[in-house]
Amino acid sequence: MASADAVLRLNANGTPRTIRLLAALVEFESRHFADSASKPAENDLVRAFRGGATPAVPISEFLERIQRSNYLFNGAVYVLARAYLARFMRTRAARDAGILVEPATAHRLVAVAVLLGAKFISPRYFERRVEAFQICSGKSIRASEIPRLELLFLRDVDYRIFIGDEEFQRFFRVMERGPKAPTTSSESRKMKAETAPDRETEEPRRVRACQPPAVAS
Secondary structure (H helix, E strand, C coil): CCCHHHHHCECCCCCEHHHHHHHHHHHHHHHHCHHHHHCCCCCHHHHHHHCCCCCCCCHHHHHHHHHHHHHCCCCHHHHHHHHHHHHHHCCHHHHHHCCCCCCCCHHHHHHHHHHHHHHHHCCCCCCCCCHHHHHHCCCCCCCCHHHHHHHHHHHHCCCCCCCCHHHHHHHHHHHHHCCCCCCCHHHHHHHHHCCCCCHHHCCCCCCCCCCCCCCCC
């Protein structure tokens, strides 16, 4: 079992090491499915996550800019983001839409996943400061896009953002192992499915879309 120190460990530049671990996985998958970016979007979900422009900044730099700009997330946020992204990609809506983590969708998908991770860990966080995603993406992602993308993401995962200890540890181990190339999109989905338990064994937790979880007094 991974220790808290391993999850929260910082790189030499003071950023959580899990940023690089998450970025490596997302960038690898984005490159693997790069050809998909040239195909026309045939449904609203793909169009939404492609948005109007594709950020030129690499995922690793995008995440580090977010980390440096305002938020100072701890490393667990990025493990949760990886879990949420895998959970979203397994949903019926994502499968039916044929959405992939590819260059045109990767930044928006990871932005929403990180946002939800931050809200889950730090309930007081985020008073509508979505403008950071616009700034850190070089203005390719509009701040006005984020609430709708968050709502689409949450609806498709049925508002299930609770990640149990075992599942968290499993995703952290996947991140530490690093990328492993799928040969087909179906194998990619199979790899994602193997990282999560059955829904019946998962403790549900729901939050209102686009709002931080309530804080107990």
